[in-house]
Amino acid sequence: MRLANPMTLLVFLGPTLLLLIVLRLWPAMAALVDSLYAPRADQISLDNYVFIFSDPVFQDSLVVSAIYSLIVNPLQIAIALMLALLLNAKGPLIGLWRTLILLPAAVPLSVSAVIWGIGLRPDGPINALLMTLGLEPQRFLTSPDQALGSIILIVSWVGIGYWMTFLLAGLQEIPKSLYEAIRIDGANRWQTFRYVTLPQLRRTLTFVLVANTVANFLVFAPVQILTQGGPRGSTNLVMNEIFTLGFVQGDRSSAAAATVVLVTVVLVVVLIQFRLMQAPEDNAA
Amino acid sequence: MKMPRGLIRLIVAATAGLLFFLPIWWITVGALRPREDIFRYLSPLSWETLWPTNATLNNIIQLFQGDFTRALFNSVFVTVVAVVIGLILCAMAGFALAVMRFRGREAVFFVVVVSFLIPFDAIALPLFGLMLDAGLQNTYIGLILPGIGNGLAVFLYRQFFLGIPKELREAGVIDGMTTFGIFWRIYLPLSLPAHITAGLILFLFQWQAYLWPLLIAPDTDYKVAAVAIAQFTDNIEGTQYNLIFTAAFFIALIPMILITYFQKYFTASVSSLGGKG
Amino acid sequence: MSDLIMNRRRLLGAMSLATFMLTSTSALAETTVNFLITHSDGRWAEVVEAFNKQHPDITINIQVVPFNDLITAIETRVGRGDSSIDLFYADTPRIAAMSSQGYLLNLDDRRQMIEDAVQSDIAMSMVSAGGSVWAYPMWTTSQFLFYNRDHLAAAGIEAPSAAIADRMTWDKVVADAAAAQKAGAPWGLLFEQVDRYYQLQALFESAGGGSGLTGENMLEADITNDAWVKAAQWYGDLFESGLSPRGITPGQTTDLFARGEVSYFVSGPWSIGAFEAVEGLNYGIAPHPYFEGGKPVTATGSWALAINPAAANLEAARTFAEFATLTEEGSRLSTTLVPNVPMQHEALAEFQTRFDDLIPKIGPAMEIMSHELANTAIPRPTSTGFIVFETEIGRAFADIRNGEPAAEVLEATQQRLEGLLARQR
Known part of the structure; x- marks a missing residue:
């Protein structure tokens, strides 16, 4: 295909690119510059980076974020994919079940955090249910061993329906003829999934994988509201630490340094994901 | 003896749906409860945990007598504007990235990806300074602008448009269509699922926004619902959870109506795992 | 042609008259003081009402943010020179940090006035840092x-x-x-x-x-x-x-x-x-x-009132802050709905009789x-x-x-x- 007409290109790409540069990249650059000035310093240095990397709390928050991401992303995508496959069929009230699963995404995140905080209270309804079933009550958000799991539960309750919706949209686009063809070949259910659904869903899955990874790196409202990173730093995600440093403690420069570190880490992870999910025809357009 | 597959599917779907809905049902029940009853039936479990005894409409009346009506209107207004403009702009950018050939396309795509990796809350501060200097505090424009250009929505459109067979485009060229014609008459009509999901991204970004509106639109005239709800904390008698639950119910109600409406466009044309096996 | 010029002139005249009227009305118009607080329970309503009887030309516009976000709002908005905040709550132990960052207007010229109103060294120390006064003592607390x-x-x-x-x-x-x-x-x-x-x-x-x-x-x-x-x-x-x-x-x-x-x-x-x-x-x-x-x-200490040095309406903000904290009436009214302890000495004396009726029920709290x-x-x-x-x-x-x-x-x-x-x- 020929190169695009520059005017047409400008019309199509210009407005969005301008918005992204002015409202996202420029302020990010400002943060990058901030991160090079130690408090009250007028010369650039790497002092802020030295400080955060020598701070055990920040080091721990990197570890917590890594563990959290390794669990929450596969978990959410697997459940979302299973639900999408389940709810892609015709069936009684299918729209209702989809709506109900997506609905938590519409509740203000602060309220979701509050209701789960109450639900998971040691004297709350979830423990009441466990005891009714003859099980031991659990400590949930008040235990260093269970708090991160509780946070994962909450963000998954919010997120699974959301990611499921993208996967449902992707499933809609798979041509029916492919299913018929493979069925004629005598493929079983697993083979159908493996050789038709999964490859056809690749672009959608790339989107969901990348977007979900990013979203989970950036989420912190439930942590901020429910645990402030505790107990013993067990839920102190990097983003929560950035918020605490920057907005609560007023240490802008180390918050900016931590932001630069976070964006760099996420960028590397995302680029690896692109590489893994890439197919040759993507660039042949 | 095996249960029919459709029945198993229904049972699993219904269980999942109800489990996800349970906390929202609890919010709804809380919205109908007098303040002193909100936490009364937490433990041990009883039917009253999930059913409002002493149901009252006082919370709703009290809520809509205050600033909340205006805040809900503001939320709806800024969200609708952001979604409509954002869909058009992001679809065009996604089209350019998926279909047009130009030098630096990789670089532009990189900019798009980086833009949605940047934690918005962490850059709210310099952005606030910029908007303040531009005189956009306490304006709808200040609220809406950051929600329009959404790298994630651009990325979604790009992914979707890449999946549209290029033969369709070539046919359009042969028919003498302009680039805009191809975009408008071929790509957009074929992309309903992308519009709905990109709309979802833009909608929730704007609808859920908290820190940004708190800073850029603190005035009562421009306050949005997500900010208004936070005001029921820290009052003389602690936090007014009854009003928080009531407000949360209405904040969730509007998307619920929209989601229910747009569900019908997701009606499956195939059953991917085979209805009858 | 001349008609056209005439019309244009008339038009210009009308425009400048309109401009003049606009500017003069805005000079006469009310000043609005934006007041950033963290309580949405209406505890300021009576204070504002009483204040407006004396100063009908100053409108008090209250902006409420939740407790957890007040610091964020002040750090960001005042820190970035947002002139649309005039007056805000300042938690007394944060005054040292906030004044060193330039978030608070120096009130040394009002020192005597504040001392006379609160008559308490502890109160003065809580709103001071580095030898200067940075906020109006408003309420205190006890346990x-x-x-x-x-x-x-x-x-x-x-x-x-x-x-x-x-x-x-x-x-x-x-x-x-x-x-x-x-x-x-x-x-x-x-x-x-x-x-x-x-x-x-x-x-x-x-x-x-x-x-x-x-x-x-x-x-x-x-x-x-x-x-x-x-x-x-x-x-x-x-x-x-x-x-x-x-x-x-x-x-x-x-x-x-x-x-x-x-x-x-x-x-x-x-x-x-x-x-x-x-x-x-x-x-x-x-x-x-x-x-x-x-x-x-x-435990003790509470909110004081501080003024944004970049405030658009500095004098009006002072007028209101001084009414609310340094007069008996303002101080009393700001603690009517919610029993915080006023710092103004006459209001404090009155406050100490506040729960006398309740003594048989709860004991001599005051x-x-x-x-x-x-x-x-x-x-x-x-x-x-x-x-x-x-x-x-x-x-x-x-x-x-x-x-x-x-x-x-x-x-x-x-x-x-x-x-x-x-x-x-």
Whole structure:
């Protein structure tokens, strides 16, 4: 295909690119510059980076974020994919079940955090249910061993329906003829999934994988509201630490340094994901 | 003896749906409860945990007598504007990235990806300074602008448009269509699922926004619902959870109506795992 | 042609007249003072109404943000030179840090006026930093031990005495709370502001451990001494033993006592307002407890009013702030709906008779408060590092409440504070 007409290109790409540069990249650059000035310093240095990397709390928050991401992303995508496959069929009230699963995404995140905080209270309804079933009550958000799991539960309750919706949209686009063809070949259910659904869903899955990874790196409202990173730093995600440093403690420069570190880490992870999910025809357009 | 597959599917779907809905049902029940009853039936479990005894409409009346009506209107207004403009702009950018050939396309795509990796809350501060200097505090424009250009929505459109067979485009060229014609008459009509999901991204970004509106639109005239709800904390008698639950119910109600409406466009044309096996 | 010129001239004339009218009306128009606060309960309505009788030309526009976001809003908006905030709440221990960052208007020219109105050295010290005055002292606070009479009666425990001389020790409170719990009370003892330094400072001070900040400019942490560890462990044990409920936020505590689920509750005078609104709550008030062998200490301090140096309406903001804090009327009205303690001396004298009607029911609350304010109140330390200290110590309290060993948690927090406070020097 020929190169695009520059005017047409400008019309199509210009407005969005301008918005992204002015409202996202420029302020990010400002943060990058901030991160090079130690408090009250007028010369650039790497002092802020030295400080955060020598701070055990920040080091721990990197570890917590890594563990959290390794669990929450596969978990959410697997459940979302299973639900999408389940709810892609015709069936009684299918729209209702989809709506109900997506609905938590519409509740203000602060309220979701509050209701789960109450639900998971040691004297709350979830423990009441466990005891009714003859099980031991659990400590949930008040235990260093269970708090991160509780946070994962909450963000998954919010997120699974959301990611499921993208996967449902992707499933809609798979041509029916492919299913018929493979069925004629005598493929079983697993083979159908493996050789038709999964490859056809690749672009959608790339989107969901990348977007979900990013979203989970950036989420912190439930942590901020429910645990402030505790107990013993067990839920102190990097983003929560950035918020605490920057907005609560007023240490802008180390918050900016931590932001630069976070964006760099996420960028590397995302680029690896692109590489893994890439197919040759993507660039042949 | 095996249960029919459709029945198993229904049972699993219904269980999942109800489990996800349970906390929202609890919010709804809380919205109908007098303040002193909100936490009364937490433990041990009883039917009253999930059913409002002493149901009252006082919370709703009290809520809509205050600033909340205006805040809900503001939320709806800024969200609708952001979604409509954002869909058009992001679809065009996604089209350019998926279909047009130009030098630096990789670089532009990189900019798009980086833009949605940047934690918005962490850059709210310099952005606030910029908007303040531009005189956009306490304006709808200040609220809406950051929600329009959404790298994630651009990325979604790009992914979707890449999946549209290029033969369709070539046919359009042969028919003498302009680039805009191809975009408008071929790509957009074929992309309903992308519009709905990109709309979802833009909608929730704007609808859920908290820190940004708190800073850029603190005035009562421009306050949005997500900010208004936070005001029921820290009052003389602690936090007014009854009003928080009531407000949360209405904040969730509007998307619920929209989601229910747009569900019908997701009606499956195939059953991917085979209805009858 | 000439008609056209004529018309244009007439048009220009009309336009300049309109411009003139516009500017002159805006000069006559009301000034609006934007006032950033954290209470949405309408406690300012009466103050504003009374103020507008004297100054009908100044409109007070109240902007409410939640407690947790107030600091964020001030840091961001005032920090970025947003002139649309004129006046805002400032928590007294943060004044040192905020003034050093240039967020507060210097009020040295009003020093005499403020001194005359509050007549209290403690009050002046709480709004001062680096030898200057930075805010108008507005309210103060004190602490009581509230108790549920029905719970104590059910357990056969004698109600605590309201006499200062009979102040309970924490050991006695814990023993009685445990007995009340045994007799059926869901929870024995609860602090209203779980994990907040404001309320817990008194424990460490009473145990003899100091405020936790020390050294030059109060920029060194000192939270690992024996008294701190002992008091922190005591706090953790309240939750470990089940006397206090885990997983509760400060926003949920008042509700628990009001519903009759807590036997002993530590809180301030504002809670009287909340509890009086609850029908059938049979409660009383005693002096704040202390540790055996230590001295009695109570928390104090509250919001002051500060002016944004970049405020668009500086003078109008001053006029309102001075009415609200330095006049008897304004000070009294700002504490009518919610019983915070006014700082203005005449309003304070009136306030001290406020709950006289309630003495037979709850005890001589104001008599206790006057004693505490004069003798046992210790303000939070004034330091540019206070914000950092308060955040980290709050995290430490949360960990200890959740069952982590106090000594280890305090040691880790001490380490972190050393790093963070070094950046404030």
